[in-house]
Amino acid sequence: MTHLDKLEATSVHIFREAYRDFKSLVMLWSIGKDSTVLLWLARKAFFGHVPFPLMHIDTSYKIPAMIEFRDRLARELGLDLIVGQNREALAAKRTFPDGVLPRVACCQALKSEALRHTLSGEWPRLRMDPASGQYAADKSSEKFTGVIVGARADEEGSRSKERYFSARDQQSEWDVGDQPPELWKQYKTDFAPGTHVRIHPLLDWTELNIWEYIERESIPVISLYFNQGEGKRYRSLGCHPCTSPIDSDARNVSEVIDELRSGKFSDIAERSGREQDKEDSGGLETLRRGGYM
Amino acid sequence: MKDTETNEAISIVMAGHVDHGKSTVIGRLLADINALPKGKLEEIRARCRRQAKPFEYAFLLDALKDEQAQGITIDAARCFFRTAKRRYILIDAPGHIEFLKNMITGASRAEAALLVIDAREGIQENSKRHGYMMSMLGLRQLAVVVNKMDLVKYDRGVFEDIRKEYGDFLERIGVQPLAFIPVSGMGGANIAERAPETPWYDGPTVQEQIDSFEHREFPSSLPFRLPIQDIYRFTEHNDDRRIVAGTIETGTIAGGDAVTFLPSGKKSRIKSIEYFNGPVKQTAAAGEAPGFTLDTQVYIKPGEWMVKDGEPTMHTGTRFRVNMFWMGHASMIKGRIYKLKLGAVRSPVKLIEVLTVLDATELTTVANKEQVDRHDVAEVILETPKPIAFDTIDASEYTGRLVIVDDYEIAGAGIVLSEVATQESSLEEHIRAREIAWKNSSIAAHQRIKAYGHGAKFVVFSSLDTAVGERFARALERDLFDKHFKAYYLGMENVARGLDADLQIPGELRDDHIRRLGELARILTDSGQIFITSISNVDDYDLKMLELLNSPNEILTIHVGENRFDNFQPTLQLDAESDTAAGIEAVCDLLRAKNVILDYQI
Ligand SMILES: Nc1nc2c(ncn2[C@@H]2O[C@H](COP(=O)(O)OP(=O)(O)O)[C@@H](O)[C@H]2O)c(=O)[nH]1
Numbered sequence: 028m029t030h031l032d033k034l035e036a037t038s039v040h041i042f043r044e045a046y047r048d049f050k051s052l053v054m055l056w057s058i059g060k061d062s063t064v065l066l067w068l069a070r071k072a073f074f075g076h077v078p079f080p081l082m083h084i085d086t087s088y089k090i091p092a093m094i095e096f097r098d099r100l101a102r103e104l105g106l107d108l109i110v111g112q113n114r115e116a117l118a119a120k121r122t123f124p125d126g127v128l129p130r131v132a133c134c135q136a137l138k139s140e141a142l143r144h145t146l147s148g149e150w151p152r153l154r155m156d157p158a159s160g161q162y163a164a165d166k167s168s169e170k171f172t173g174v175i176v177g178a179r180a181d182e183e184g185s186r187s188k189e190r191y192f193s194a195r196d197q198q199s200e201w202d203v204g205d206q207p208p209e210l211w212k213q214y215k216t217d218f219a220p221g222t223h224v225r226i227h228p229l230l231d232w233t234e235l236n237i238w239e240y241i242e243r244e245s246i247p248v249i250s251l252y253f254n255q256g257e258g259k260r261y262r263s264l265g266c267h268p269c270t271s272p273i274d275s276d277a278r279n280v281s282e283v284i285d286e287l288r289s290g291k292f293s294d295i296a297e298r299s300g301r302e303q304d305k306e307d308s309g310g311l312e313t314l315r316r317g318g319y320m
Numbered sequence: 321m322k323d324t325e326t327n328e329a330i331s332i333v334m335a336g337h338v339d340h341g342k343s344t345v346i347g348r349l350l351a352d353i354n355a356l357p358k359g360k361l362e363e364i365r366a367r368c369r370r371q372a373k374p375f376e377y378a379f380l381l382d383a384l385k386d387e388q389a390q391g392i393t394i395d396a397a398r399c400f401f402r403t404a405k406r407r408y409i410l411i412d413a414p415g416h417i418e419f420l421k422n423m424i425t426g427a428s429r430a431e432a433a434l435l436v437i438d439a440r441e442g443i444q445e446n447s448k449r450h451g452y453m454m455s456m457l458g459l460r461q462l463a464v465v466v467n468k469m470d471l472v473k474y475d476r477g478v479f480e481d482i483r484k485e486y487g488d489f490l491e492r493i494g495v496q497p498l499a500f501i502p503v504s505g506m507g508g509a510n511i512a513e514r515a516p517e518t519p520w521y522d523g524p525t526v527q528e529q530i531d532s533f534e535h536r537e538f539p540s541s542l543p544f545r546l547p548i549q550d551i552y553r554f555t556e557h558n559d560d561r562r563i564v565a566g567t568i569e570t571g572t573i574a575g576g577d578a579v580t581f582l583p584s585g586k587k588s589r590i591k592s593i594e595y596f597n598g599p600v601k602q603t604a605a606a607g608e609a610p611g612f613t614l615d616t617q618v619y620i621k622p623g624e625w626m627v628k629d630g631e632p633t634m635h636t637g638t639r640f641r642v643n644m645f646w647m648g649h650a651s652m653i654k655g656r657i658y659k660l661k662l663g664a665v666r667s668p669v670k671l672i673e674v675l676t677v678l679d680a681t682e683l684t685t686v687a688n689k690e691q692v693d694r695h696d697v698a699e700v701i702l703e704t705p706k707p708i709a710f711d712t713i714d715a716s717e718y719t720g721r722l723v724i725v726d727d728y729e730i731a732g733a734g735i736v737l738s739e740v741a742t743q744e745s746s747l748e749e750h751i752r753a754r755e756i757a758w759k760n761s762s763i764a765a766h767q768r769i770k771a772y773g774h775g776a777k778f779v780v781f782s783s784l785d786t787a788v789g790e791r792f793a794r795a796l797e798r799d800l801f802d803k804h805f806k807a808y809y810l811g812m813e814n815v816a817r818g819l820d821a822d823l824q825i826p827g828e829l830r831d832d833h834i835r836r837l838g839e840l841a842r843i844l845t846d847s848g849q850i851f852i853t854s855i856s857n858v859d860d861y862d863l864k865m866l867e868l869l870n871s872p873n874e875i876l877t878i879h880v881g882e883n884r885f886d887n888f889q890p891t892l893q894l895d896a897e898s899d900t901a902a903g904i905e906a907v908c909d910l911l912r913a914k915n916v917i918l919d920y921q922i
Pocket residue numbers: 336337338339340341342343344345376378415467468469470471503504505506507
């Protein structure tokens with residue numbers, strides 16, 4: 028088995044454990060490379076099917092091409108797609124781009140809060156009809172308690188404390204200091220009723236692995252990841268006011284892989300184009316405690 | 321393309337007693353092989369200067385804010401880096417005993433271990449406990465780093481003493497260390513550079529040692545074992561495949577191979593190996609997570625094992641001797657029901673006996689313990705209510721590992737040493753004791769039969785769909801009642817809401833519900849009544865359990881609809897589609913044949 032085969036098998040195993048043990052599962056899809064690989068791995072685990080809905084939290088500040096890509100892929104693959112949003116904050120213009128909130132607080136409002144209330148079914152959500160591609164109000168307000176997320180351990184120090192199956196308490200809080208053991212292939216899959224659980228099938232993958240797998244499997248990814256001639260590309264995707272592209276000549280998947288292998292970025296964090304991380308020394312950590320993915 | 325990028329990372333766990341210098345050794349290693357992000361070392365040094373505290377390499381690893389506040393590493397943090405040879409994942413296993421479960425998580429994912437011992441403090445409790453855990457977790461590559469040699473002036477004697485004492489300890493638990501390395505994490509001696517201070521040492525540096533660790537191979541030469549996670553039938557896009565899915569633990573399999581499922585004993589043949597978006601596979605081996613379709617459709621359940629015919633089979637049993645360690649806050653006690661996970665098996669499990677408790681540090685055994693306390697390593701006998709399939713550790717370490725869940729948490733982990741043959745399960749033992757103690761009524765059974773005009777019986781309708789069995793069961797109650805018989809129907813849901821309301825995890829522990837239903841049946845049949853119930857989705861063992869619990873009184877089992885029992889023969893089989901009246905007539909015939917209903921009365 029190659030290193031990609033092994034990573035794939037582990038992720039597939041985790042998907043199947045999650046599907047076996049959690050009744051209301053949902054998978055977060057940020058349209059980025061990681062969660063698109065995650066989507067692919069779900070299809071590996073379930074032999075072409077994705078037997079649970081996908082959820083996208085739309086901050087309304089995503090780069091428009093991302094939304095187009097999302098809708099096109101969802102229709103092509105016949106996905107059950109749910110979209111949630113912090114309508115209140117957007118209507119009241121309580122955001123960073125409106126000049127009201129600092130970046131981290133804006134992320135908390137438009138992402139963490141929106142996610143929490145969309146998962147719980149408290150806030151209205153839209154659901155796509157894959158046949159027509161149209162969105163309509165979601166009739167179900169099912170509370171999702173098992174959430175599959177594309178977090179990786181190499182991204183940031185705080186993520187290296189994660190487990191494959193990780194409980195957040197009712198308020199999406201995360202007790203980093205008291206995490207259950209995971210050993211061999213036995214994970215914590217038993218949770219008290221009402222517990223909100225994050226499942227991380229990509230925990231062991233690196234940025235390079237993600238791109239190698241995209242290449243091997245011909246997984247569709249959004250073209251924002253590639254240099255379109257201006258000598259710039261996105262390495263990590265987020266909201267346009269807070270994400271900037273990096274200098275790069277890589278025009279396609281194999282050039283991205285070469286670039287990563289060249290060690291060009293070995294000293295530069297993958298999320299260096301994400302401004303909210305820089306706000307205080309532990310921006311991402313603060314966000315993650317509040318339920319950010 | 322650089323080779324280091326594509327080669328798989330090797331994962332190494334850092335273990336050792338708290339403050340012996342794990343973080344310092346890691347930090348120093350990263351610094352000396354230039355694996356740190358540019359300016360990181362300087363940044364931390366500068367921060368220390370600003371805050372007027374001495375620089376520590378450990379600060380480098382503390383990615384989390386509150387960790388820096390507490391000054392201890394609180395989880396199996398991983399650290400990715402590369403040397404000229406390859407990529408690494410270093411897993412930092414915290415030395416505090418409270419963090420044992422982190423250490424275990426880290427170690428079970430690792431392929432090799434570095435165990436750090438402070439030269440001045442010498443071998444401490446966790447030096448031994450960690451060594452013991454790693455041997456139990458199946459880690460075979462271990463090197464010992466004797467740190468803080470600067471504090472003992474690089475004295476060879478100190479080093480040799482530790483080597484001797486710790487080497488003896490490892491030998492007793494069956495571990496052969498690859499090396500003992502004298503280092504100073506702080507001073508950098510023998511980390512990446514050979515130290516002039518230890519001219520008497522000619523073994524590897526820490527860097528050379530980690531570069532020489534080898535990858536663990538997948539055990540494809542052992543007999544084939546697939547723990548079945550699930551059986552999928554996704555009908556979207558006109559998919560009609562029924563796929564058995566799981567990750568192969570050991571061995572290899574090919575299309576056409578004859579297979580057996582355990583513990584049910586059902587048999588079939590591999591029709592195809594399924595793998596999405598890849599070349600068609602003719603064979604699959606340990607480590608892979610494909611799917612399988614079968615030639616003949618057999619009814620199997622998640623949690624069963626698929627094994628290959630012609631290869632050594634697995635044990636199937638309800639009692640086994642296990643060597644385990646306990647991490648739970650609450651002790652493991654007798655009489656409580658835990659959950660066992662082994663491969664894809666999930667089963668209730670009970671502690672039957674504590675054979676010995678081992679003091680991991682002294683390696684002495686303590687007898688006469690009644691329970692297993694936190695951080696104990698114990699040899700115990702466990703029992704599941706139904707047979708499960710497993711391998712013993714001498715046959716395969718991969719398929720004889722288990723964890724015990726208590727109150728939603730993995731609280732124990734262990735390896736199966738042997739199957740324990742039993743004349744009597746704990747249920748049988750219970751029933752024997754119950755019957756010996758049972759105070760018979762002064763009214764004899766035959767007197768009741770005479771008075772009531774019929775015999776007593778426990779009539780169980782089983783079906784896949786609750787509604788189907790219930791329809792017949794209720795109709796039978798009505799029919800018998802109209803004939804002036806003492807018949808009473810009670811459904812599972814009423815038992816669950818009332819009698820079973822106090823159960824630990826309602827709805828989860830089916831065995832407990834079934835046990836109480838059986839005890840109730842024993843009482844009601846004793847009172848001379850015809851007690852009728854209906855249950856769905858029961859297997860061979862559930863019905864045997866009811867039969868046992870109701871004994872010495874008799875049970876009739878009537879199965880309605882598709883029969884998925886492994887071997888169990890119901891007393892009567894009804895068609896789910898059949899007319900209720902005709903079905904009831906068949907049951908009454910049976911009751912007549914069994915002399916419950918006496919002919920002359922009808
Ligand atoms: N003199 C000396 N002190 C050391 C050495 N290695 C670690 N220390 C000190 O020992 C203490 C504990 O080290 P640390 O790496 O945090 O230990 P850990 O708990 O095993 O990670 C710190 O104060 C270190 O500065 C060494 O080689 N020499």
